[in-house]
Each structure stands twice: as structure tokens, then as C-alpha cells.
Amino acid sequence: xxxxxxxxxxxxxxxxxxxxxxxCFHDEWExxxxxxxxAMGATKQWNLDQARAARESLPMLRYLQAGYYGxxxxxxxxxxxxxxxxxxxxxxxxxxxxxxxxQDVKQTLLRGAxxxxxxxxxxxxxxxxxxxxxxxxPPTHTRCPRYLRGKQGMIDxxxxxxxxxxxxxxxxxxxxxxxxxxxxxxxDLWGDDGSADLVSADLWESYLVPLC
Amino acid sequence: MxxxxxxxxxxxxxxxxxxxxxxxxxxxxxxxxxxxxxxxxLIQTYEHEVGxxxxxxxxxxxxxDESFAQHLRDDATEAVASMGYRGRQGEHLVAVENTPExxxxxxxxxxxxxxxxxLGLPPAWYKSSAFRSQAVIRPREVLRSFGLDxxxxxxxxxxxxxxxxxxxxxxxxxxxxxxxxxEALAGLVxxxxxxxxxxxxx
Numbered sequence: 001x002x003x004x005x006x007x008x009x010x011x012x013x014x015x016x017x018x019x020x021x022x023x024c025f026h027d028e029w030e031x032x033x034x035x036x037x038x039a040m041g042a043t044k045q046w047n048l049d050q051a052r053a054a055r056e057s058l059p060m061l062r063y064l065q066a067g068y069y070g071x072x073x074x075x076x077x078x079x080x081x082x083x084x085x086x087x088x089x090x091x092x093x094x095x096x097x098x099x100x101x102x103q104d105v106k107q108t109l110l111r112g113a114x115x116x117x118x119x120x121x122x123x124x125x126x127x128x129x130x131x132x133x134x135x136x137x138p139p140t141h142t143r144c145p146r147y148l149r150g151k152q153g154m155i156d157x158x159x160x161x162x163x164x165x166x167x168x169x170x171x172x173x174x175x176x177x178x179x180x181x182x183x184x185x186x187x188d189l190w191g192d193d194g195s196a197d198l199v200s201a202d203l204w205e206s207y208l209v210p211l212c
Numbered sequence: 213m214x215x216x217x218x219x220x221x222x223x224x225x226x227x228x229x230x231x232x233x234x235x236x237x238x239x240x241x242x243x244x245x246x247x248x249x250x251x252x253x254l255i256q257t258y259e260h261e262v263g264x265x266x267x268x269x270x271x272x273x274x275x276x277d278e279s280f281a282q283h284l285r286d287d288a289t290e291a292v293a294s295m296g297y298r299g300r301q302g303e304h305l306v307a308v309e310n311t312p313e314x315x316x317x318x319x320x321x322x323x324x325x326x327x328x329x330x331l332g333l334p335p336a337w338y339k340s341s342a343f344r345s346q347a348v349i350r351p352r353e354v355l356r357s358f359g360l361d362x363x364x365x366x367x368x369x370x371x372x373x374x375x376x377x378x379x380x381x382x383x384x385x386x387x388x389x390x391x392x393x394x395e396a397l398a399g400l401v402x403x404x405x406x407x408x409x410x411x412x413x414x
Contacts, residue, residue, distance in 0.1 A: 008321030008372065009349045013341035016357045022403070024259060024333035029233040031259070034333075035251035036237060043245060052323060068324065068339040073233060080236075085245070092244030102249035109257060112299040112329075115376040143374045145321050147348065159304065159377060179375055181306075195352035197314075197367035202375035 001139050002146060004060035009147040009190070025069075033073040042100035042108055046079050049169035053141035054078050119161035123178035123205065129155040130211040131182060133203065141169035144207045152211060153184040156200060164204055178205040263332035264403035266297050267380060270330060271406065272397035274307070275385040285309075288380065292330060302329035302378050308371060309382040310408075315366050316381045317355070317408035319347035320373040327378035331406060338407065348372055358409040381408040388414060 007013070025031045041051065054075035058066070066074055080086050085095075092099060100108060125131060133148045143165050161176040168174055182203050186196035226234070240246045270292055274281040283291035288305040292298065305327060308316040320326065321344050326334040337343055346354050351368045355361070362368065371379045383405040389397060404410035 006322055007341055007345040008319075010345040013345050016337060016340065016342045016346070016354065018337050018358070019335050022335065024335070025255075026336070027230075029227075029230045031255045032233050032237055032251065034258070035254040036233075036240060036246060038254050039246040039250050040240070055323070064341065068336075070229060073229070073236075077232075077236065080240075085243070086239065090243065097245060099245055099247050100250050102247055102253050105250055105253040105257065108300075109254075110299040112301070112303040114303040116304060143322060145372065145374060147321070159375075162304075162375060165375075179377075181377070183369075190349050194349045195368065196348060196350075196370050198369040199348050199372060200369065201372040202377050204375070 001056060001141065002137055003056055004063050005056040006146050008145045029073075030069040033069045033076070037072045037076050039100050040076060040080070043097050045083055045085065045097065047168055047172060048113065049141060049163075049165040050172070051075060051079065052165070053169040054082075056141065115163040116159070117161050117163060117174060117176035119176065119178065123158045123161075123180070125155045125158070125178070125180060125205070125208065125210070127155050127157060131155060131208040132211050133182075134207055134209055136207070138166060140166065142166045144203060145201065147189060148182075148184065148201055148203070151184055151189055153182040153188070153200075156181040156183040159202070162204070164206070166204075166206075179203070180205070180208070182208070258328070258333050262328060264330075264401075264406060265398070266295075266332075267327075267330035267403070267406045268398040268401035269394070270295060270297070270307075270380065271382055271401045271412075272394045274382050275397060276394060281382075284382070292380075297329045299329050301325070302327045304377045305330070305380060306377055307380045307382050308369075310384045310411075312384070313365075313367060315355075315362055315368050315408065316371060316379075317347060317351050317368060318371045318373065318379045318381060319344060321345070321348055322372075322374060325373035325376075325378065327380050330380055331403060335403070355409060358404065360410060381406050383410075383412045386412055386414045 055071050058074055063071060084090055132152050135150050159179040162179040163174040164177045180203055181200050183198055183200040186194045186199060189199060241248055274284050284307040288307040292305055310316055324334050324339040348370050351370050400412050402410055405412045
């Protein structure tokens, strides 16, 4: 969806404010919101792409005002509500929901959630191929940033097949596709107005069309 | 919502967000979705265990051990896992090496993707709208706000983490450190150098 989370290349957010300290949390509620989000994520009531979609679909003014963990928290409330998990009769026993046990935290984090899958076909593109990012504006979740759509780039590397977030966020299907690092010349993205020599992004095959 | 009545360590009234977070936590525990000790362990892990000191060890080793550096180039996920660092938000790692010709800068324009197993949780500026919006278009100016003024002859490549690939910048080793120990080298490597907003200096 074309909302404010997709901010690559925008101006107007003011100067960069650098941290005075290295703390990853500044308030106790941020710690709690972070931990609740991870703990609920581990119960598999939604996937990571659905969580991202929930964050991005917050009203844009809320998104900008809530702060990072505020966004996480609002999305967590929304995910819980949308799935009926906060209804009076809902509870872990009734739903057969397995909570993340304290003794399993370490292994769960070390395992992570790899997104690479066996490919059923071969990647269409190879390193060095010229491609163009498709014109696309889905109203649902996508990881194709607006500043790259319609731009020409070159395949730098193929990362194998990965869960396709656009589908995963909507239906929960993994629908894996080839994933590529695509490299763009700064000039092709920004004309004379940027200072990046090269910009690369990781893009799924269906975002790309061949350029001959 | 009894949790809002719990004691506080200061006289300040709870803000709206504090009340909502406390209320939700009580509800999630009561419903059996989350275990209170699990929350403590998650916070402990990322606040006090995992952090950029892990990444610094990876960099120091890459500087001193060419076969490890090659392993990092070939398969950073596996190379880093061989040092015990792996998992959530670092399932697929790529290491990008700075050279005199090319400086690398990592950003996530769409959210705040960051290689947790080697750097921990991102600093506030990495998550800020100003950084996310500007890094891909005006990286030279962004780097200047970090006090880093690169020569025009050094090209800047920006890596936008739009998928589940996470990037670790391998900064250039400072000259004059040839006989330094691994520990001393790792001590030089600050978090920002592994994101690309700083160089490593002695």
C-alpha cells in the first residue's frame, strides 16, 4: 500500500537527530511492547508480513506520531482484535494456543524464521541482467518501494527462493519466488538531485520485468 | 484494568500509552497467551546480551583471518553462525566490505530491518523517518550529519533492506593496527561503522 511507511527519497522529516546514548529502549513501556510483540509472534496467530501490514495500515498521522514501539504496540492491538483474541471468552486453552515458554526463548530466537524455500523452478534472471521494476500500486502489503517502481536496474545477485510477502500478508500462503539484489544507478533514480552512486534493494521476481 | 492502580516509583501519572501497554500485558498473561518470565527473558536478551560487540568480533576476525573473510563473502549467514551468532532478524546475512573506492551504507526505507544477531536492536536514529527517507537519496549529506565527509572519489552504495536479507558492513581496517590483538581490534569497531555511518579509527 502507498502509505507513509514507504518513505525512501522523501524530504520534509527534518534533520537527523542522533542519539545521546546507545540505549535501545527509552521507556519501560517500550520494553514491554517489544517483548509482547515477540512473544505473541511466537504463538503463530499471524506471520511477520501480516504484522508489517498491520503497522503500515495505521492511519499515517498515527504512524508518524506513535514512535517505533508505539507503532508496534498499535499494530499488536489491531492484530489481536482482528483475530478475536481479546474477546471475553477467548483464551489460550480454548484456542489451543501455545505460549512461548521461558525456557524456549533462547532456542526460538536462535532458530529465527528463515524465509528461504526450495524453488520449484529456476530463477528467470541471472546476475548482470538488465531489468525494470514493474509499475505497481497494490492496496495491500508489498515490499516494493515506490521510489524504485518503473526504474531500470541490474541483477546483482540471486538469493534463491523466498516467501513472497505480498501474498503471505494477505492469505498466509508462502508462494515462494526468486529473490534478487537489484542495483540501480543513483542518477537513474534521482536525476541530478541525489548523492548516492548506487542503490540496491532486494526484490522478488514478480516485481521485475526483463529489459532487452 | 487493575494494573493501572499498581504502585509507581515516582509521582508522575501514567501516560495513555503506559496505561494501554500495562492493560494489554495483564490481559495477555491472564488469557495465557504470554508468560511473564518470557517477556523478561526477551528484554534481557536484547538489552543486555545481543549487541554490536558481537558484530565487532566478526569484523575483527574478518580483518585478521583471510579464510574467514572469504567465508563471509561466500556465505555470511554460515560464517557468522560458526561464531555462534544467528537467528531472528539475521536468518539471511550478507556482509558488504568497504574499500577506498566504495563505501556501503545500510538502511530500511520501509520499516527498520536490522541484523539483530550481530548488532542487537537498532538505535533510535536508524528507525527515524529522517534517516529512512534520506539515506537512499542523499547519503553523502546523511553521512556528513554523522561527521563523516567522504571524498568524491569514494562511491557510495546504499543497501535498502527490503526483504529478509540483513546487511553487515565490514569497515576498512585502520592502518597501524597490524600487530593488534583480536580483542583490541574488536574494541575499535563501533556499531555505526557496521551500519556504514562511521569509519573505524584508532
